[in-house]
Amino acid sequence: MESLTVAPRLFFNMKDEEIIALLADPAEHEKAFRGILKAYKEKIYYHVRKIVIDHDDADDVTQEAFIKIWRNLDKFRGDSKLYTWLYRIATNEALTFLQKKKKDRGISIDDNEMLVATLESSKSDTYMGGEEIEMKLQKALLLLTDKQRVVFNLKYFEELKYEEIAEITETSVGGLKATYHFAVKKIEEFLTKN
Amino acid sequence: MNIEINKIHHPYKVPEGYFEELEENVMAQVHIQELKNQEVSAEYFEDLESNILSQIKIESLKKAGSPSVEKGYFENLEAEILGKAKIDIFKTKGNIATPEGYFENLESEILGKAKIDIFKSKGNLSTPEGYFENLEEQILAKKNIEILKGADKLETPEGYFDSLENDILSKTVEQKKSNFTVQKGGFKYFRNAAAILLISAISVLFYRQSQPKDAFADISNEEMIAYLADQPLTDTQLETVVDETITVPVNLEVSDQELEQFIKENNI
Numbered sequence: 507m508e509s510l511t512v513a514p515r516l517f518f519n520m521k522d523e524e525i526i527a528l529l530a531d532p533a534e535h536e537k538a539f540r541g542i543l544k545a546y547k548e549k550i551y552y553h554v555r556k557i558v559i560d561h562d563d564a565d566d567v568t569q570e571a572f573i574k575i576w577r578n579l580d581k582f583r584g585d586s587k588l589y590t591w592l593y594r595i596a597t598n599e600a601l602t603f604l605q606k607k608k609k610d611r612g613i614s615i616d617d618n619e620m621l622v623a624t625l626e627s628s629k630s631d632t633y634m635g636g637e638e639i640e641m642k643l644q645k646a647l648l649l650l651t652d653k654q655r656v657v658f659n660l661k662y663f664e665e666l667k668y669e670e671i672a673e674i675t676e677t678s679v680g681g682l683k684a685t686y687h688f689a690v691k692k693i694e695e696f697l698t699k700n
Numbered sequence: 701m702n703i704e705i706n707k708i709h710h711p712y713k714v715p716e717g718y719f720e721e722l723e724e725n726v727m728a729q730v731h732i733q734e735l736k737n738q739e740v741s742a743e744y745f746e747d748l749e750s751n752i753l754s755q756i757k758i759e760s761l762k763k764a765g766s767p768s769v770e771k772g773y774f775e776n777l778e779a780e781i782l783g784k785a786k787i788d789i790f791k792t793k794g795n796i797a798t799p800e801g802y803f804e805n806l807e808s809e810i811l812g813k814a815k816i817d818i819f820k821s822k823g824n825l826s827t828p829e830g831y832f833e834n835l836e837e838q839i840l841a842k843k844n845i846e847i848l849k850g851a852d853k854l855e856t857p858e859g860y861f862d863s864l865e866n867d868i869l870s871k872t873v874e875q876k877k878s879n880f881t882v883q884k885g886g887f888k889y890f891r892n893a894a895a896i897l898l899i900s901a902i903s904v905l906f907y908r909q910s911q912p913k914d915a916f917a918d919i920s921n922e923e924m925i926a927y928l929a930d931q932p933l934t935d936t937q938l939e940t941v942v943d944e945t946i947t948v949p950v951n952l953e954v955s956d957q958e959l960e961q962f963i964k965e966n967n968i
Contacts, residue, residue, distance in 0.1 A: 539730070540727075543723050543726055543727070544723065547719055547722055547723060547726075548719055551714070551719070551722065552710065552712060555710075555712045556710060556712065561712075561714065561715075565718075565722070568722065569722070569725060569726050569729055572726045572729075572730075573726065573729050573730060573733060576730050576733070577733070632713065632715070633712065633713050633714065633715070634711050634712065634713060635709075635710075635711035635712070635713055637709075637711060639708055640708060640709060640710060640711035641711055643703070643708045643710075644710065644711060662703075662704075663709075663710060690703065690704065693703060694701050694702070694703060697701045697703070698701050
């Protein structure tokens with residue numbers, strides 16, 4: 507990989523097509539990376555945050571995800587959409603982080619009690635909104651498995667198509683549909699009861 | 701409740717300015733990663749071994765703690781260094797020349813310095829009580845003894861002492877005889893003359909036993925008598941000077957009867 511040069515800071519978000527064009531030239535990789543960082547930093551952060559819940563964890567995972575993106579720029583072939591490629595890397599990074607965290611604490615992969623406790627304790631801090639229904643929705647989401655949550659988040663909050671989610675999660679569209687419907691039903695039951 | 705119709709947002713927020721910092725942080729991380737991935741120079745491995753060994757030595761010294769030295773090490777250090785420096789100079793110079801007569805005086809100089817060192821180390825020297833009171837007298841006595849000993853080697857003409865007695869008597873007693881009148885109470889002068897005569901006799905005896913030499917040939921009898929009379933010799937010194945076999949009467953007092961008898965016997 508080419509060493510970094512000082513590329514000018516971007517003041518406007520580049521379109522995905524522009525970034526992909528830059529990626530074709532290794533000498534333009536830094537500029538392409540800066541374009542990716544500027545356009546997707548918030549989206550990637552919030553996608554990670556919804557998975558790991560805690561802000562500091564989300565900060566660490568987001569930075570790691572972007573570094574991984576930088577290292578693998580030359581592996582982007584352009585046969586998939588740029589944002590699905592970025593989301594895949596970020597999703598894998600977040601899920602790997604959670605698995606490791608649960609393993610370190612001796613918690614089952616499907617057990618989200620740890621994340622519920624984090625969410626409850628975050629109610630009063632400045633990194634969390636005050637809407638009760640928003641918190642209830644997040645609490646209901648923690649009844650799902652991590653992979654189910656990812657599918658729900660990408661569909662519900664990011665409003666991606668099943669095909670795009672299939673690319674990100676590397677699963678079939680049919681399976682995603684069933685997962686999403688199961689998740690919605692479970693969340694609605696929780697919100698109705700609570 | 702239908703969440704797809706009644707859209708609910710997520711509650712997550714970030715600190716103000718967080719995303720600007722995130723961009724900078726990510727770029728910093730990327731630069732660090734790049735530096736780590738950069739190839740090392742060829743010189744790096746050449747210096748690597750020595751660098752590692754140096755680090756190991758430094759670590760060993762740190763573990764060993766503060767180095768310690770023997771007691772008094774620093775007190776002698778300066779002298780030792782100077783000594784070694786002198787030896788080095790000596791070695792580098794090779795043949796070293798000394799001033800003329802250097803080694804002749806070297807022993808006495810060293811002994812002198814050693815004495816000074818002893819003096820310094822001893823501090824206040826003490827002398828026996830009354831040492832300085834008798835010192836001058838002892839020195840003068842030794843000086844006189846040396847002079848008298850030196851006189852032993854003086855030589856006189858052959859037969860000098862055989863005629864000396866008659867010469868002295870003829871110049872003293874016989875001259876007196878011509879106008880000698882015995883006066884009662886006038887023995888004072890007579891007694892002094894007798895004492896001088898007696899001393900002269902003792903001297904003659906002394907010089908006879910010490911093998912007279914010709915060195916006295918030039919000295920007249922009068923000068924010798926005058927010399928002996930003028931010498932401030934104490935009785936002790938006279939005892940030392942005169943041969944031990946000769947007893948010198950401490951008290952030279954002569955009674956009047958003895959003197960009259962001596963004059964009659966000698967037809968004076």
